[in-house]
Each structure stands twice: as structure tokens, then as C-alpha cells.
Amino acid sequence: MTAPRTLFEKVWDAHSIVSREDGQSLLWVDRHFLHEGSFNAFDQMRARNGAVARPALSLAITDHYAPTKGRDSGAGDPAIADIMQRLVVNARDFGVPLIGLRDSRQGIVHVVGPERGLTLPGLVIVCGDSHTSTHGALGAIGLGIGASEAAHVLMTQTLWQRRPKLMRVCVTGALPPGASAKDVALAIVARLGADGGRHHAIEYAGDTIRALSVEGRLTLCNMSIECGARCGMVAPDEKTIDYLRGRPDAPEDFAAAADAWALLPSDADAAFDREIMLSGAEIAPIVTWGTSPEDALPIVGCVPDPAGMQDAARADHAREAIAYMGLHAGQRLQDIAVDRVFIGSCTNSRIEDLREAARVLAGRQARVPGMVSPGSGPVKRQAEEEGLHLIFIAAGLDWVDAGCSMCVGMNGDLVRPGERCASTTNRNFKGRQGPGSRTHLMSPAMAAAAAVAGRLQDVRPMLTGRAC
Amino acid sequence: MQPFTILTGPACGLAQSGLDTDQIIPARFMKRPRSAGYADVLFHDLRQDPAFALNDPRHAGAVILAARRNFGGGSSREAAVYALADYGIRCVIAPSFGDIFTANAAGQGLLPAQVTEEDGEAILAALADERLANVDLQACSIRIGVRAWAFNIEPVFRTKLLNGWDDIDLTRSCQAAIDAFVARDTATRGWAGRKQAVLF
Numbered sequence: 001m002t003a004p005r006t007l008f009e010k011v012w013d014a015h016s017i018v019s020r021e022d023g024q025s026l027l028w029v030d031r032h033f034l035h036e037g038s039f040n041a042f043d044q045m046r047a048r049n050g051a052v053a054r055p056a057l058s059l060a061i062t063d064h065y066a067p068t069k070g071r072d073s074g075a076g077d078p079a080i081a082d083i084m085q086r087l088v089v090n091a092r093d094f095g096v097p098l099i100g101l102r103d104s105r106q107g108i109v110h111v112v113g114p115e116r117g118l119t120l121p122g123l124v125i126v127c128g129d130s131h132t133s134t135h136g137a138l139g140a141i142g143l144g145i146g147a148s149e150a151a152h153v154l155m156t157q158t159l160w161q162r163r164p165k166l167m168r169v170c171v172t173g174a175l176p177p178g179a180s181a182k183d184v185a186l187a188i189v190a191r192l193g194a195d196g197g198r199h200h201a202i203e204y205a206g207d208t209i210r211a212l213s214v215e216g217r218l219t220l221c222n223m224s225i226e227c228g229a230r231c232g233m234v235a236p237d238e239k240t241i242d243y244l245r246g247r248p249d250a251p252e253d254f255a256a257a258a259d260a261w262a263l264l265p266s267d268a269d270a271a272f273d274r275e276i277m278l279s280g281a282e283i284a285p286i287v288t289w290g291t292s293p294e295d296a297l298p299i300v301g302c303v304p305d306p307a308g309m310q311d312a313a314r315a316d317h318a319r320e321a322i323a324y325m326g327l328h329a330g331q332r333l334q335d336i337a338v339d340r341v342f343i344g345s346c347t348n349s350r351i352e353d354l355r356e357a358a359r360v361l362a363g364r365q366a367r368v369p370g371m372v373s374p375g376s377g378p379v380k381r382q383a384e385e386e387g388l389h390l391i392f393i394a395a396g397l398d399w400v401d402a403g404c405s406m407c408v409g410m411n412g413d414l415v416r417p418g419e420r421c422a423s424t425t426n427r428n429f430k431g432r433q434g435p436g437s438r439t440h441l442m443s444p445a446m447a448a449a450a451a452v453a454g455r456l457q458d459v460r461p462m463l464t465g466r467a468c
Numbered sequence: 469m470q471p472f473t474i475l476t477g478p479a480c481g482l483a484q485s486g487l488d489t490d491q492i493i494p495a496r497f498m499k500r501p502r503s504a505g506y507a508d509v510l511f512h513d514l515r516q517d518p519a520f521a522l523n524d525p526r527h528a529g530a531v532i533l534a535a536r537r538n539f540g541g542g543s544s545r546e547a548a549v550y551a552l553a554d555y556g557i558r559c560v561i562a563p564s565f566g567d568i569f570t571a572n573a574a575g576q577g578l579l580p581a582q583v584t585e586e587d588g589e590a591i592l593a594a595l596a597d598e599r600l601a602n603v604d605l606q607a608c609s610i611r612i613g614v615r616a617w618a619f620n621i622e623p624v625f626r627t628k629l630l631n632g633w634d635d636i637d638l639t640r641s642c643q644a645a646i647d648a649f650v651a652r653d654t655a656t657r658g659w660a661g662r663k664q665a666v667l668f
């Protein structure tokens with residue numbers, strides 16, 4: 001009889017080609033996603049006269065630098081046009097399939113993978129991007145890697161990895177109205193700390209997680225890297241299978257695949273190195289106040305006071321973060337005025353996220369400028385079919401094309417120096433949305449509420465009488 | 469890759485936690501090719517503050533950095549390691565590092581030396597007076613003046629750094645095992661492949 005195994009172990013074992021005494025295993029890689037930033041990996045391969053081992057298992061997508069407005073006339077900035085073109089040339093030279101800027105399927109790599117059915121339970125998926133953890137929502141191991149590792153994967157379709165430790169984060173109880181997967185994610189990051197998950201693979205379990213839609217699970221797993229975890233996963237279930245059925249790139253023999261996926265969930269008595277419990281019923285809408293995603297508090301709270309912190313290093317961080325953010329200790333979070341709003345990114349740009357934001361914005365006006373960027377072309381078309389774009393436009397927000405956009409500002413969609421942005425993204429690092437930018441992370445509903453109020457605002461009173 | 473054994477040189481303390489890869493190299497500088505060099509953009513935005521430690525002329529030529537917890541967290545950008553390496557940094561000492569950063573660093577000959585939070589604070593304090601540090605990867609020790617501390621590094625990364633190894637050569641030597649795996653895997657996990665009909 002084999003020992004009970006976790007979901008992670010089952011997927012890992014099925015991909016392990018060789019294990020070395022020093023703890024490293026050579027893993028088979030089922031999918032390798034690339035984007036404009038992957039040029040370093042292609043350059044490294046070129047320098048070695050390398051070839052792509054399995055082009056059909058690779059896919060390049062234009063997302064990080066994609067213009068979100070007027071894209072038919074290309075990028076205004078020649079340096080941005082050049083880096084997008086480098087991806088096209090590399091894909092062509094090395095025979096890697098490409099979803100380019102003008103492709104109807106174009107979008108953020110972590111939105112496109114699941115949406116096309118390229119992301120499947122039981123796969124090992126890598127990408128030169130830390131938010132590759134997103135793909136774990138379907139029961140895959142999704143690993144963010146560096147450029148040298150990406151070159152290695154291109155040339156060998158394998159990756160050396162040390163098996164991480166295993167952590168189960170168990171969330172139980174129904175989420176209260178107004179709380180979403182983003183709030184669960186922020187609550188977990190606040191609890192673990194920005195490095196609390198390092199060296200670990202997280203499995204999210206418990207009835208709160210089971211009750212989340214696949215879109216919600218994608219949001220949750222996306223943020224695994226914000227607590228430093230190597231990856232985050234949710235065991236596949238009926239929802240996963242329903243989500244994947246009929247997707248364009250789902251397996252042809254879907255029934256056989258689904259049978260294999262049914263064996264993946266962790267065995268009942270499988271052991272984890274660490275277990276964390278959270279009460280879903282106690283999770284309220286959350287916002288960040290500082291410059292690390294761990295600086296997260298319920299919206300009804302206040303900016304913390306560094307003077308009251310025991311740990312000197314933490315107090316230093318809080319003091320510096322408060323100064324950078326232009327806040328003061330004890331300030332009510334709901335009194336913080338914002339200058340703009342961004343709804344988008346691989347964390348919160350799927351159809352469900354846009355519906356959540358539209359539910360708050362319908363019939364209301366935004367007091368501050370804002371931008372809504374859907375995660376992909378298909379999400380954009382679906383939103384337009386549902387008329388969501390009309391709600392955003394009527395509220396005074398910009399409805400733009402798909403890409404990473406203001407999450408990282410590489411395409412020129414920047415928050416200006418000193419400006420404060422209510423954002424559905426995943427990182428509130430200093431300067432993340434542009435030099436001097438100040439970011440508050442939150443859910444799409446909370447970002448919509450901030451747009452209407454012109455300040456951070458508890459969305460719950462704004463949901464009264466609105467259908468779920 | 470240049471092997472790493474013993475390093476002695478100027479060290480600079482950065483008493484900050486969460487120096488994520490966006491701080492190490494802001495995203496807007498990542499368009500340039502590797503050959504153009506990244507030294508000038510290391511900590512670009514933080515260096516706008518004249519008080520930032522690396523701006524202090526006394527820290528010119530630093531080859532070792534010491535920082536607080538969660539150094540190199542966040543984005544997987546290997547350019548963060550390029551910026552440090554191009555500037556001349558060969559070792560970073562901190563109580564914790566981003567996992568992806570650690571792997572990127574070890575692959576580029578940059579030593580991520582992990583110490584306890586307590587030792588990290590002691591090292592930062594020592595660097596307020598002392599300029600030189602010595603890092604010995606064989607012994608896994610850090611010396612500043614008369615004091616010494618132990619550091620941790622994953623054995624694989626230590627071996628790689630000591631030998632200046634490259635993964636691709638290593639993997640090529642496993643080709644027979646890879647081929648056997650693929651044959652087995654295609655038979656048992658046929659659904660995991662890509663539909664041949666789909667062309668991008």
C-alpha cells in the first residue's frame with residue numbers, strides 16, 4: 001500500500017524524472033508560458049546555439065507591454081514597440097506558438113492559460129513570472145521562474161527544483177456579504193506575512209475554498225506569491241471539471257482526463273508540514289495601507305501606530321511605509337482620499353471580477369478617474385455582451401483593452417508620482433504602478449466603491465438591495 | 469560562471485526589510501538587453517534619496533550587502549540579480565529571501581547568505597563601524613572585524629556556486645532518463661499533451 005499523499009505530492013511525483021541526493025529533482029514541464037520579458041531567456045538560448053525542445057508545449061503571449069488604448073496603431077513608444085516585436089521575432093525564430101497583440105485571444109498569460117483550457121489539473125506549468133502560482137487554482141503546480149531557468153526549460157522541457165515543504169491553509173465558514181476571494185487572499189497574506197510562505201507549497205482547503213468559483217480560486221492562488229510561497233493549489237472538483245469542459249484547448253479525451261483528475265485530491269490522512277486555520281465568516285473587506293501586501297487590514301480599521309510595535313524592524317518598516325504613503329498613524333482607512341482607480345491585472349480581471357465591480361457601479365458615478373482593463377479579449381467580449389462596459393462608461397471610467405496595464409505600468413499606463421490608486425492588483429510595492437505611486441490593494445467591489453466615494457470606502461452599505 | 473569560494477571586500481548595510489525586486493530594479497528599466505549592463509539602475513528609485521546608504525561615498529565599491537528580511541521578494545525578474553551583479557555585488561546577507569530570487573542568484577554566481585534575524589541585526593550594527601566583511605562559502609561563515617556568524621544556504625546552491633556549475637550541462641547528462649520518462653508519461657498521461665490540431 002502506498003503512503004497517503006497530498007495533491008502536491010501526487011503531481012510532483014508524476015513529473016519527477018531524476019532525484020538527486022542533494023534534494024533536487026528534475027521535473028517534466030507540461031506547459032511553458034512566455035511573454036515580452038522572456039527576451040533574456042531567448043537571448044541566453046541563442047548564445048548557446050540552443051533549440052526549443054518541445055515548441056508545442058510552449059506558448060508566448062504579448063501582455064506586459066501591451067497598449068490598452070489605440071492598439072491598432074501600435075505602441076507610441078518605440079522602446080515598447082521594440083520589446084513587443086522582439087517576442088514576435090523570437091517566437092518565429094524558435095518556432096514557439098504566439099498569441100500576439102492583435103490576436104483575438106490575447107490577454108494576460110495567467111488569464112489566457114485557464115481560459116483556453118491549457119491549464120489543467122495535474123500539470124506542471126512554468127512561466128518567467130512570479131504570478132504563475134495562479135494556475136494552481138485548477139490543481140496544477142504553477143512555478144514562477146527566472147530567465148536562466150526559462151532558457152533551461154526551453155532547451156530541455158525540464159526544470160531542477162527542490163521539493164518545497166507543504167502547508168495547508170484551511171478556511172472554513174461562509175464568507176459574509178461583501179467579502180470575496182481577494183479578501184481571503186489578503187487575510188492570508190496578512191496572517192502569514194510577506195515571507196511566511198517561503199519554501200512552501202500551499203494547498204488551500206476547507207469549505208470556504210470549495211465554495212469559491214474557479215475564478216475566485218484563481219484570484220486566491222495568484223496571491224500565493226505575496227506570502228512568498230513557491231506555489232498555491234486547490235484540489236480539482238466538479239467545479240473545476242465544469243469550468244474546463246468545452247474550453248478550446250482542453251483535452252480531446254476529456255472523460256479520460258477527468259477520471260485522472262478525480263484521483264488528484266489529497267488523501268484523507270496525508271501529512272502537511274504546517275497547517276493554518278482561518279475563519280471565513282470573520283473575513284471582512286480588506287485594504288492595504290502600506291508598501292507590502294502584508295500591510296492589510298479590514299476597511300473599518302485605522303492606519304497602525306509604529307510606536308506601539310514590539311519589533312524594531314517592523315516598526316521601522318511601518319514608519320517608512322506610512323511616510324511613503326502620505327498617511328498618519330491612527331488615521332481611519334475610510335478617510336483616505338484616492339486619486340484614481342484601477343480594475344484589472346491577473347488577480348482580478350476575469351468576468352466575475354468585472355460583474356462584481358459593475359454591481360457596485362451600476363447607476364452610480366465615479367468621483368475620480370479610473371480604468372477597467374479586462375484580463376483577455378474573450379473576457380472583454382463577454383463583458384460587452386453582458387453590457388458591463390456600459391455601466392463602467394456611464395460611471396465615468398475608461399473601458400480599455402486587455403493587458404498587464406497599470407498593474408506594473410510597463411506599457412505606459414502609470415499612476416503619477418504622489419498619486420494614490422485604489423487597485424485590484426497584487427502588489428503595493430513602492431513605485432510599482434509608476435515612480436512615486438501609492439497603491440492600496442483591494443477587491444473589485446471595494447475598488448468600485450472607492451471610485452464612487454473618491455476615498456477608501458466599505459462596500460457593504462453600497463450593496464444593500466442589489467442582487468448578488 | 470565564476471566559482472565562489474571566499475570573498476573579502478567592502479560591505480554596505482541597508483537597514484530595510486522587504487527590498488523587493490521592484491526596488492532592486494524598477495520595471496521601466498527592464499527593456500534593455502543584458503549586454504547593455506544594469507549597474508546604473510540598481511536601486512534606482514531608492515537612490516534618489518541622498519540618505520540611501522549606497523549613495524554614501526564610503527560605500528563605493530561595495531561587493532557585499534546586508535539587509536533585513538524578505539530581500540528579493542516579489543517579481544521573478546532575473547534582472548534584479550543582473551543589476552546587483554553588474555554593480556559588483558557578489559553576496560547579499562539577509563534573514564530571508566524570495567525563493568525565486570535565491571534560485572536566480574545562485575544561477576548567476578551571487579551568494580544569498582541567510583542568517584537569523586538576530587544575527588542580521590548584529591551584522592547591520594557591526595557594519596555601522598566596520599567597512600570590510602569576509603564571506604567564506606566553504607565554511608558558511610561571515611566575519612566582520614573580530615566577530616563571526618554562520619549563514620545558511622541550500623546545499624545545491626552552495627555546490628553550484630562553489631563550482632560555478634551550469635544546470636544545462638547537468639541536465640544534458642540525464643537525457644536517457646528524460647527520454648524514458650517521456651515514453652512512460654505519454655502512455656499514462658496522454659491527456660496532458662497538447663492537441664496537435666491546435667495551431668497558434
Ligand code: SF4
Nearest residue numbers: 131345346404407408
Ligand atoms: S497583471 Fe501584473 S502581476 Fe499579473 S502578470 Fe501582469 S504585471 Fe505580473
